[in-house]
Amino acid sequence: MSRDPKYDILFEPLQIGPVTTKNRFYQVPHCNSLGHGRPLAEVENRRIKAEGGWGVVCTQEVEIHPSAEITPSFEGRLWDEKDIPPHRLMTDAVHEFGSLAGIELVYGALHAPNNYSRIAPMSPSATVIHGNYPIQARAMTLRDIHDIREWHVNAAKLARKAGYDIVYVYAGHDMSILQHFLKPHYNRRSDQYGGSLENRVRLTREILTAVKEAVGDQCAVAMRLAVDELRGEDGLRAECEGRDIIGMLAELPDLWDVNVSGWDNDSATARFEPMEGFQEKYTAFVKTLTSKPVVGVGRFTSADAMVSQIKRGVMDLIGAARPSIADPFLPRKIEEGRLEDIRECIGCNICVAQDMIVAPIRCTQNPTQGEEWKRNWHPENIQKAASDDGVLVVGGGPAGMECAMQLGKRGYAVTLAEATKTLGGRVALESQLPGLASYARVRDYRESQIARLPNVQLYLDNRLSAEDILELEIRHILIATGSDWRRDGIGRRHAFSIEGVESVSVLTPDDIFSGTKPQGRVLIYDDDHYYLGGVIAEQCRQDGLDVHLVTPDSKVSSWTENTLEQEKIQSRLLSLGVSLTTSHELLRVSEGSAQIANVYLNEHQQEIPFDTIILVTSRLPADDLYQALLPHQNRFKTLLAIGDCNAPGTIAAAVYDGHLAARNLESEVDFYEPLFRREMPDLG
Amino acid sequence: MHGVKAEGGWGVVCTEYCSVHPSSDDHPFPHESLWDEGDIKNLRLITDAVHESLAGVEIWYGGRSTANLYGRKASFGPSSLPNTALVGMPVQSQAMSPADICELEIWYQAAEGLPRDRVVVNMSS
Numbered sequence: 110m111s112r113d114p115k116y117d118i119l120f121e122p123l124q125i126g127p128v129t130t131k132n133r134f135y136q137v138p139h140c141n142s143l144g145h146g147r148p149l150a151e152v153e154n155r156r157i158k159a160e161g162g163w164g165v166v167c168t169q170e171v172e173i174h175p176s177a178e179i180t181p182s183f184e185g186r187l188w189d190e191k192d193i194p195p196h197r198l199m200t201d202a203v204h205e206f207g208s209l210a211g212i213e214l215v216y217g218a219l220h221a222p223n224n225y226s227r228i229a230p231m232s233p234s235a236t237v238i239h240g241n242y243p244i245q246a247r248a249m250t251l252r253d254i255h256d257i258r259e260w261h262v263n264a265a266k267l268a269r270k271a272g273y274d275i276v277y278v279y280a281g282h283d284m285s286i287l288q289h290f291l292k293p294h295y296n297r298r299s300d301q302y303g304g305s306l307e308n309r310v311r312l313t314r315e316i317l318t319a320v321k322e323a324v325g326d327q328c329a330v331a332m333r334l335a336v337d338e339l340r341g342e343d344g345l346r347a348e349c350e351g352r353d354i355i356g357m358l359a360e361l362p363d364l365w366d367v368n369v370s371g372w373d374n375d376s377a378t379a380r381f382e383p384m385e386g387f388q389e390k391y392t393a394f395v396k397t398l399t400s401k402p403v404v405g406v407g408r409f410t411s412a413d414a415m416v417s418q419i420k421r422g423v424m425d426l427i428g429a430a431r432p433s434i435a436d437p438f439l440p441r442k443i444e445e446g447r448l449e450d451i452r453e454c455i456g457c458n459i460c461v462a463q464d465m466i467v468a469p470i471r472c473t474q475n476p477t478q479g480e481e482w483k484r485n486w487h488p489e490n491i492q493k494a495a496s497d498d499g500v501l502v503v504g505g506g507p508a509g510m511e512c513a514m515q516l517g518k519r520g521y522a523v524t525l526a527e528a529t530k531t532l533g534g535r536v537a538l539e540s541q542l543p544g545l546a547s548y549a550r551v552r553d554y555r556e557s558q559i560a561r562l563p564n565v566q567l568y569l570d571n572r573l574s575a576e577d578i579l580e581l582e583i584r585h586i587l588i589a590t591g592s593d594w595r596r597d598g599i600g601r602r603h604a605f606s607i608e609g610v611e612s613v614s615v616l617t618p619d620d621i622f623s624g625t626k627p628q629g630r631v632l633i634y635d636d637d638h639y640y641l642g643g644v645i646a647e648q649c650r651q652d653g654l655d656v657h658l659v660t661p662d663s664k665v666s667s668w669t670e671n672t673l674e675q676e677k678i679q680s681r682l683l684s685l686g687v688s689l690t691t692s693h694e695l696l697r698v699s700e701g702s703a704q705i706a707n708v709y710l711n712e713h714q715q716e717i718p719f720d721t722i723i724l725v726t727s728r729l730p731a732d733d734l735y736q737a738l739l740p741h742q743n744r745f746k747t748l749l750a751i752g753d754c755n756a757p758g759t760i761a762a763a764v765y766d767g768h769l770a771a772r773n774l775e776s777e778v779d780f781y782e783p784l785f786r787r788e789m790p791d792l793g
Numbered sequence: 794m795h796g797v798k799a800e801g802g803w804g805v806v807c808t809e810y811c812s813v814h815p816s817s818d819d820h821p822f823p824h825e826s827l828w829d830e831g832d833i834k835n836l837r838l839i840t841d842a843v844h845e846s847l848a849g850v851e852i853w854y855g856g857r858s859t860a861n862l863y864g865r866k867a868s869f870g871p872s873s874l875p876n877t878a879l880v881g882m883p884v885q886s887q888a889m890s891p892a893d894i895c896e897l898e899i900w901y902q903a904a905e906g907l908p909r910d911r912v913v914v915n916m917s918s
Contacts, residue, residue: 181821466880467821468862601875639883668883727875727885739890756867758884765865785815785864792835 110446116412118419120444123426125402126329126363128274130164130209130426133419134440135404137366138213138277138333139430140169141470141479142463146183147788148195150469153481155210156202157488158433162440165275165426166203167211168196170284173264177217177286180225181467187214187264193271200272211275211331212268216257218286219246219295231257233289233296233303254302254312257286261316262323269324275364276328278317281335283371287313288335291345291354306350310357317361325363331404332362335370337391345370347391352398359399366404366428367392372461373673375406376431379456380544380640381677385414386423393423404428410435410453412443434460435474437488452554455547459761462671473551473761476511476768483785486772494520495775498746500585501526503573503734506534507760508752508767509589510555515771517562524583525565528572532556534591535753536760538622543647545640551760575737585747587770588735589763592728592753594618598695600636600726602661602708607724608697615698616723621645627654629720632703634695635660638668639759642725643678650685657688657717661708665689690717698722728757747774796842807849808839813904814897817855820863821880827852827904852904854897857886869893 112120120132136158143151158166171185172178178186186192196212203210219232222242230238231253232246249257265276280287289295290312296303302311313332321330336351338344345351355365368375369391377387386407396403404426409415415427432439435454442450452474460478463470472478477486498521502513505527513525531537533552540549559565578586594617598607616625618641631649635642635658642658643666649656658665665682669675682689693705696714703722707713735750742748749755751770752763773784798806811825812818818826826832827850840848857870860878868876870886889897 463862466862466882468880471865599874601877604874637883728873730873730888756873756885756887758867759882762865762867762882762884766867769865787863789831789835791831792838 112444112446116416116443118416119412119427119440123402125209125275125331126325127327128209128329131207132162132164132440133415133426134163135165135426135428136163136167136433137404137406137428137430138167138169138211139434140182140184140464141460142183142467143469143479144169144183145186145192145195147469148198149788150479150482151185152195152198152202154470154479155199156205157481158437159203159206159208161433161436161438161488162206162444163208163433163437164440165209165211167275167277168199168213170215170217170279171212171264172221173214173216174260175226176223176228176231177215177221178223178226179217179221180223182464183467185212187212187267187271190267193267196268196271196273200274204272209274210272211277212271212273213277213279213333214261214264214268215279215284216260216286217284218289220284231286233286233298236295239283248298251300257312258316258319262319265320265324265328269328274328275331276320276324277331277333277366278313278320278362279333280313281333281368281370282375283335283338287316288370291350294344306353307357310354313354314358314361317358321361321363329363331364331366332358333366333368335375336367336395338370339374347394351391352394355395355398360401362401364402364404364426365395365399367395368406368428373677376458376461376673377456378458378672378674379408379547380674382408383456383544383547385409385411386418389418389423396422396424402426406430408432408454408456410439410451412448431456431460434470434472434478437475437478449557453547453550455550457548457760458672458674459759461673465671465673471761471765473759473764474554476761476765480785483787491515491518491772492776497522498585498775499524499583500587500747500774501578501581501583502587502589503578504528504534504589504591504752504754505532505567505569506589506591506752506763507536507551508754508763508770509534509587510552510559511764511767512587512589512751512771513565514555514558514562515768516774517559517565519771519774520564521774523562523565524568524581525559526568526571526573528570528590530570532567532569535763539641539644541622542644543651545644548760551764573734575734575741578734578738579741579744584745585774586738586745586749587747588732588738588750588754589752589767590731590734590754592757593731594724594728595726596724598634598636598724598726601638602636602694603726607695609699610724613698613700613722616721618645618723618725621648621723626652627721627723630655630718631657632717632719632722633658634703634722634724634726635665636694636724636726638662638666640666640669640672640674640678642666643669643682645723645725646682646687647685650687655688656686657690657719658682659690659693659695659703659705659717661692661694663692665691728753730754730757795839795848796844799843799846803846805847805849806843808836808851810853811836811850811904813852813854814900815864816861816866816869817853817859818861818863819855819859819878820861824853825850852901854900860884869897
């Protein structure tokens with residue numbers, strides 16, 4: 110197959126300063142928590158993207174000096190010559206496929222607590238640093254400003270030596286000294302670097318000029334600028350400073366990489382920015398002020414939307430971080446006319462969450478993400494079947510679908526049995542709730558792939574018993590029957606059943622999924638702390654009900670701090686009129702009334718009347734079928750519970766578990782032995 | 794660091810918690826591990842540095858209190874309950890089968906079988 114000519118524009122080369130990209134697919138800098146701590150995994154992660162057709166593949170943030178380092182995070186590091194070898198591996202890997210390698214040089218300043226180097230951070234003016242670290246940054250002297258210019262130049266030269274084609278000057282995400290200088294909130298200087306916008310832009314201009322002078326003969330110099338902070342008058346605005354800064358520096362860089370700040374806005378989840386191209390209203394003006402190429406982002410997964418961006422003159426290069434994580438082969442699939450094979454990003458930010466908790470990147474849609482080196486997993490290739498055996502997968506949710514699809518790709522004769530009339534399991538159910546529509550993509554991609562695999566037989570509305578399975582004479586059985594929300598209140602706060610729940614009518618998310626309508630005053634008790642409690646509260650408010658959400662945590666949906674959603678969720682719930690009581694646990698429930706207590710001062714108690722109570726606490730594996738088969742396990746070569754049926758978790762965990770089971774079926778791998786490589790110093 | 798403590802006169806110098814198997818990692822927190830021979834080479838540097846004092850190692854299997862953020866294995870536990878790792882995930886543990894419990898005993902024995910001065914079994918998690 111070949112591509113539709115209407116997509117030809119996406120494959121036109123474009124000159125960027127002294128270098129030329131082969132196409133318009135541009136993986137903008139994004140973190141993956143591999144970096145200098147896991148350099149081989151980092152290289153493979155980027156190599157696969159070059160193989161997948163991205164014309165430009167960039168690093169993540171790369172620290173340029175120990176006085177601005179972000180330990181414990183693992184991002185890039187280019188302090189001196191000794192840091193070059195892993196970067197050289199990356200540029201070689203990217204060049205192997207004719208792509209350009211870009212590097213985002215960063216001086217983190219207020220964003221860098223220097224936990225390793227213990228050097229006091231620097232800032233335009235003395236002020237507190239980001240996060241709640243009990244330290245402040247010192248004000249920079251003119252000598253410091255001189256040093257920072259030099260450090261940028263030195264790092265740019267090291268980057269050129271390491272083989273990079275594009276070198277970034279970075280003023281985005283509120284994570285860089287240059288953005289700090291631009292903002293009057295941080296920059297209270299009275300010298301030539303503070304005050305007027307011209308003065309606040311001065312350091313950026315000087316560094317852009319110096320870096321171009323140092324490496325501009327070989328490397329394109331990109332300027333990454335947050336043109337709007339989405340804080341109204343309290344931040345940089347596209348129609349004010351953003352426009353003026355672009356105007357002042359218009360022709361200086363070889364490339365403009367423009368977005369919005371902070372990170373929670375740039376990488377907004379689908380729940381809060383459901384549309385492709387959501388940044389267009391902020392960044393579209395840039396191309397009217399410069400003749401240089403412009404790259405922007407907007408969680409693009411549709412080839413038509415990408416073409417539209419270029420044809421309408423919004424941008425020249427289609428920037429992508431998350432879509433390139435969900436599908437590193439997105440460009441190749443468009444090029445080969447295989448649009449139906451694209452795994453579209455669902456915008457859940459589990460990738461971001463991994464970086465927030467300093468763990469290797471993972472992705473809901475792409476279970477191989479982060480495993481390229483560690484497990485030698487390729488997103489598109491999987492080993493052939495080891496035998497002609499048949500395989501039965503029971504349950505068509507995220508784990509079962511991924512497992513059946515991958516086993517089908519391996520060539521096994523797969524039977525996929527689903528008890529209900531539709532595929533998708535929890536994603537089919539959750540995607541009906543406010544803001545979660547994109548979660549259905551987990552099902553849609555796999556359903557369409559499975560439909561095109563003739564060796565995968567799908568049986569819907571087909572609930573199997575242990576006796577049925579024993580009669581089938583299939584030797585490999587994978588049970589993916591999901592989980593059920595608990596009705597007894599056991600969760601993170603409560604190790605034992607909550608008093609009274611057995612004597613009143615209690616709803617769980619499963620009842621909401623199956624169509625039970627809460628009535629009157631609704632009390633939601635959230636001891637799960639991820640998204641679902643808050644989403645159900647939103648749904649109930651949309652249905653016109655009075656909603657009171659109680660949680661033992663000090664914030665609602667507290668784990669979503671890691672997906673950059675927590676503040677947005679709490680704001681939305683408050684603006685919808687949901688009553689929130691945080692830091693309170695549910696003591697006991699009686700008909701129409703719940704008693705709650707402050708978790709810090711248990712004698713502070715109150716009664717909350719309700720008509721409907723919904724418990725969102727934890728889950729029980731729905732493993733009755735698996736348990737019924739266990740006594741007969743000698744009759745099978747494989748009997749394994751996978752996904753939520755094994756250990757209830759995230760959708761990403763279920764997809765991954767299904768993928769792992771498919772890879773390991775009939776492999777030589779012993780389940781109990783290490784299945785992955787680790788990067789550790791060899792001390793002899 | 795351990796060498797400095799031995800030099801300072803501590804008769805026994807212990808490691809921090811030391812995982813006995815890759816199905817228990819406390820990532821992103823750096824901890825010791827005794828998963829294979831490669832780990833021995835690295836821990837040998839500690840025991841050599843401690844010299845005249847005794848070197849102790851706290852072998853450990855985290856279970857529900859680890860999220861296995863590196864290895865990605867669902868943590869083992871007596872029952873399937875919410876994860877309690879400090880930097881955790883919204884995931885639950887996997888209830889152990891009798892075969893899993895046998896394996897865990899073997900992993901502890903394997904770690905104890907590695908070269909040693911003193912083994913401390915961590916029962917706190």
